[in-house]
Amino acid sequence: MTSNQNASPPISFNPLQWWKKQVLPTLADLRLAIIVLLAIALFSISGTVIEQGQSIEFYQANYPEDPALFGFLSWKVLLTVGLDHVYSTWWFLALLVLFGSSLTACTFTRQLPTLKAANRWKYYQKPQQFEKLALSTQLNQGSNDSLEPILKQYGYRVFREGETLYARKGIIGRIGPIIVHASMLIILAGSILGSMTGFMAQEVIPSGNTFEIKNIIEAGPFAQSQVPKDWSVRVNRFWIDYSPEGRIEQFYSDLSVLDNQGEEVKREEIHVNQPLRYRGVTLYQADWAIAAVKVRVNNSPIFKIPMAKLPIQTEGRIWGTWIPTTPDMSQGVALVTKDLQGTLVVYDNQGQLIGTVRQGMDIEVNGVTLKVLDVIGSTGLQIKADPGIPVVYTGFGLLMIAVVMSYFSHSQIWALQNGDNFYVGGKTNRAQVTFEQEVLKILDQVQENTPSETKTPAIEA
Numbered sequence: 001m002t003s004n005q006n007a008s009p010p011i012s013f014n015p016l017q018w019w020k021k022q023v024l025p026t027l028a029d030l031r032l033a034i035i036v037l038l039a040i041a042l043f044s045i046s047g048t049v050i051e052q053g054q055s056i057e058f059y060q061a062n063y064p065e066d067p068a069l070f071g072f073l074s075w076k077v078l079l080t081v082g083l084d085h086v087y088s089t090w091w092f093l094a095l096l097v098l099f100g101s102s103l104t105a106c107t108f109t110r111q112l113p114t115l116k117a118a119n120r121w122k123y124y125q126k127p128q129q130f131e132k133l134a135l136s137t138q139l140n141q142g143s144n145d146s147l148e149p150i151l152k153q154y155g156y157r158v159f160r161e162g163e164t165l166y167a168r169k170g171i172i173g174r175i176g177p178i179i180v181h182a183s184m185l186i187i188l189a190g191s192i193l194g195s196m197t198g199f200m201a202q203e204v205i206p207s208g209n210t211f212e213i214k215n216i217i218e219a220g221p222f223a224q225s226q227v228p229k230d231w232s233v234r235v236n237r238f239w240i241d242y243s244p245e246g247r248i249e250q251f252y253s254d255l256s257v258l259d260n261q262g263e264e265v266k267r268e269e270i271h272v273n274q275p276l277r278y279r280g281v282t283l284y285q286a287d288w289a290i291a292a293v294k295v296r297v298n299n300s301p302i303f304k305i306p307m308a309k310l311p312i313q314t315e316g317r318i319w320g321t322w323i324p325t326t327p328d329m330s331q332g333v334a335l336v337t338k339d340l341q342g343t344l345v346v347y348d349n350q351g352q353l354i355g356t357v358r359q360g361m362d363i364e365v366n367g368v369t370l371k372v373l374d375v376i377g378s379t380g381l382q383i384k385a386d387p388g389i390p391v392v393y394t395g396f397g398l399l400m401i402a403v404v405m406s407y408f409s410h411s412q413i414w415a416l417q418n419g420d421n422f423y424v425g426g427k428t429n430r431a432q433v434t435f436e437q438e439v440l441k442i443l444d445q446v447q448e449n450t451p452s453e454t455k456t457p458a459i460e461a
Contacts, residue, residue: 027105036099043095047086050078053200053218059084088195088220100188107181115174123164124414127423133414134432135439136425142446143422147415150445154438156413165415173429176405183402186395194388199223201383206291206376210234210258213281213383226385228281231265232258238379240288240340248339251288253379280385287380290319293335293344294373297325302373310336325366333365340377346370411435413442 026032051058059075068074082089130136144165148158156167199219205211212232216223236254243249250271257266257278268276276283292306307319316338324332333354334347342359348366357363362371413426424443428435 024105024109027102028109029102030106033099033102033106036095036102040092040095040099043086043092046083050083050086052085052087054084085218087191088218093192093195096188096192100185103181103185103188107178111178111181115178121159121166121168121412123159123161123166124416124423124425125164127416127418127421130414130416130423130425133425134427135436136423137443139422139424139443139446140420141422142417142424144415144417146446147424147442150442151413154442156411163417165413167413167415168411170408170410170428172405173408173410176402176408179398179402179405183395183399186398187392188395190388190391190393190395192388193391194220194386196220197222197226198384198386198388199226202286203381203383204287204289204378205233205235205381206378207235207238208376223385226280226387228279230260231278233283234258234264235379236267238288238377240377242339242341246339246341251285251379253285253381255283280387282384284382284384285379286382288340289317289378289380290337290340290375291378292376293321293337294376295323295335296371296373297323298368304376307335307337323370325368325370331366333370335372337375340375342372342375344372344375409435411438413439 051062056075056079059078063069063073063075063078065074065076068077078084082091086092124130127138130138144160144163147165148160148167151158151167154169156169158165158167160166197220199216201213201216203211203213203215210232211234213228216227219227234256236256238251238253240251241249252269252271254269255267255276256264257276259265266276266278270276270283270285272285275285289309290307292304294302294304296302303323305321305323307321310318310320312318318336318338320334320336322332322334326332332349334351335344335357336347337344343356344358345356346354346363346365348354354365355363357370357372359372359375362369364370407430409428409430411426411428413424415425416423424439424446426435426439
């Protein structure tokens with residue numbers, strides 16, 4: 001028969017103990033929080049440097065495989081890792097969650113216990129206890145009765161029990177770090193909310209046209225609820241202000257928000273840095289183009305001919321179109337322009353320059369009179385919705401308040417009446433020199449309220 005007396009007891013796994021002893025201390029480790037924060041900062045910088053949400057062709061042209069940027073960063077690596085949409089990748093969101101978990105663990109394992117300890121106090125009942133304080137003294141005469149009103153004048157909250165006294169102020173300084181953590185968690189929550197539910201779209205709309213937001217280039221997995229379905233936007237007019245030298249000074253769009261019945265519910269003129277906001281969606285003035293040209297050939301009806309952007313090797317942009325001048329379309333001219341100032345260059349079928357024509361004027365070509373009535377521009381709009389922005393702003397506001405709160409010193413003073421001796425001591429968590437000066441002033445006032453034979457205190461620091 002086999003004896004089981006020396007057998008080891010079975011090892012049981014306690015998830016709660018494992019969480020408290022292994023996971024929480026690891027998450028609350030300051031080194032982990034710093035590493036994760038640096039990683040978030042690094043990838044945030046990459047998302048700023050690397051253009052986000054562009055086409056594959058754009059990355060192929062700007063990040064070729066040979067030679068690759070830094071020897072390894074090609075368009076394939078960039079797209080595979082997700083550096084073209086850093087802020088909505090799973091790993092960036094995971095970093096935010098990990099950093100938030102670290103802040104939460106630190107709050108519950110360190111900050112809250114520190115606040116709880118600061119909110120508790122005990123009276124010093126033995127003279128030896130004052131020797132452990134950073135600042136202490138012994139007076140030949142004095143009393144808690146003379147000390148208490150002076151401490152209250154300096155903003156201390158005073159507690160007394162028999163011959164002992166305890167006073168404190170600046171408990172808000174202990175609350176500040178906790179609110180700092182809470183505000184950072186709110187900011188992280190807002191960032192994650194925006195990444196999951198926000199979207200960005202781009203639209204290029206000619207003047208006079210109405211559009212719905214459909215050309216979405218970047219969106220979170222739950223963004224469909226934010227895409228407007230019960231209203232649209234009409235571009236009443238688009239125009240550009242030019243300087244006397246011909247440089248663009250500003251471009252404008254006159255926009256109207258329409259409900260499902262086509263009724264105008266909001267109208268606003270936008271330009272760069274002055275967007276239109278409606279129901280959590282923001283429309284920014286971002287770009288422009290030339291959509292079409294209105295012409296008449298002899299006494300024909302007015303034709304609205306689309307213009308297309310032409311590929312060129314130099315900097316700048318030009319648009320062009322072809323205008324038939326015969327019924328069978330065997331003859332025609334090309335119109336080319338670079339802006340909305342109303343001047344167009346006219347070429348024949350062989351590419352020879354015929355001349356220039358301005359908006360509202362006409363020119364003789366191929367035996368007919370070609371009149372240019374209008375050049376129609378298109379507004380380029382960038383449209384964004386980010387439900388997390390109000391949450392982020394709330395977090396930043398709370399963070400600024402919490403930083404100010406953290407600068408308050410948590411100061412504590414103890415006193416003990418022991419026969420003819422009066423012991424006073426204190427400590428603070430910051431601004432030690434200021435605290436010492438304050439204690440000296442308090443002791444001076446205590447002396448003024450005591451008989452003249454009281455000796456000047458010798459402060460031990």
